[in-house]
Amino acid sequence: MKILQVVNFFSPVHGGSAEVPYQLAKVLAKRGHEVTVYTSDYKLSEEWIKSVQELRIKVSPFKSWLNLIGVQITPGLIKCDRRETKNFDVIHMHNYRTFQNIIVHHYAKKYGIPYILQAHGSLPVDVPKQTLKKMYDSVWGYSILRDAAKVIAVTPTEAEQYKSMGVSEDKIEIVPNGIDLAEFDNLPPKGEFRRKYGLSGEQKIILYLGRIHQTKGLELLVKAFAEVTKELPNTKLVIVGPDDGYLPALEKLIKELKIENKTLLTGPLYGEDKLKAYVDADVFVNPRADEIFGIVFLEALACGTSVICSRGCGIADVIDGRAGLVVPYDEKQLQQVLLDVLSDEKMRQEFGEKGKLLVREKFNWVKVAERLESVYSSCISSRT
Helix, strand or coil: CEEEEECCCCCHHHCHHHHHHHHHHHHHHHCCCEEEEEEECCCCCHHHHHHHHCCCEEEEEECCCEEECCEEECCHHHHHHHHHHHHCCEEEEECCCCHHHHHHHHHHHHHCCCEEEECCCCCCCCCCCHHHHHHHHHHHHHHHHHHCCEEEECCHHHHHHHHHCCCCHHHEEECCCCECHHHHCCCCCCCHHHHHCCCCCCCEEEEEECCECHHHCHHHHHHHHHHHHHHCCCEEEEEECCECCCHHHHHHHHHHCCCHHHEEEEECCCHHHHHHHHHHCCEEEECCCCCCCCHHHHHHHHCCCCEEEECCCCCHHHHECCCEEEECCCHHHHHHHHHHHHCCHHHHHHHHHHHHHHHHHHCEHHHHHHHHHHHHHHHHHHHC
């Protein structure tokens, strides 16, 4: 198949919504498909593009003339899409409210090329930019959803979000995200992250890894951690990830709570350095109240690290009691669960071992790609 992947940004600094298109493109190319990626050049390095193209993936980054409220405007896409769209068998559009989707939707419809939309949790009209999101939906969004051959939901929760936007149930396919298990076959030995950052083997490490954004629940985590240190003073909160506008406020909160010496902010870590953080952590926590999926949970589990997530996490039911614990979005309850997990080494070990098995059984990217190939083929057949 000739497959076009469309994503507004493709740089690894953007987390899961960029990681998923990358991993999917990589597996599809390996399975013999011709894969092209249309994206913006926003924070996209030449080195990264070269590394992706070495995997037999064609990457076409278009100059982002304007980064308007988080939307990358790439006029160069218009000319290319007008010329090239008809040459693809199927199109997979990632994220929902993007400039790229507007353009690709127009030409896909014009040339009769079926497309799949995968929103990656971006459907809800939450408070930030609420008016602009509703405007996008009215002018372009509902048409993009209506004309899609299929939409991909990663969990039943996201499937319900599509339905609330008017998408019929027969168009919705539930396909979870996955991870590249090969990246976790040879994990770094324990202790390397601790040595690099001067942390002792006796210190308990609570790890958060992801964008530093106001929606991620970091305020809740930091406040709960401040209380945890009163009972377990030899504990360190490690926050790993790029700043997405919330870092100054987070640093101010840490200072107000007087836990600067108990908190480590490393900035973003990638590749081997990221794995070292997972391996040395005693528990991984992402307390976001409405995390649709959370690839970081799978990465932590693949490293044998127990996890804590909120009830609003899309894979909470899969994790709860098997590979970690689930808590309401509540400071006191998060505090108590952190104390319970950090005080019970046997629990952490059991969760870690079961978590590795869980990831290999349910979230292998090869299995995910096979499922998506089936969706692609059905869309192409319907068109024919």
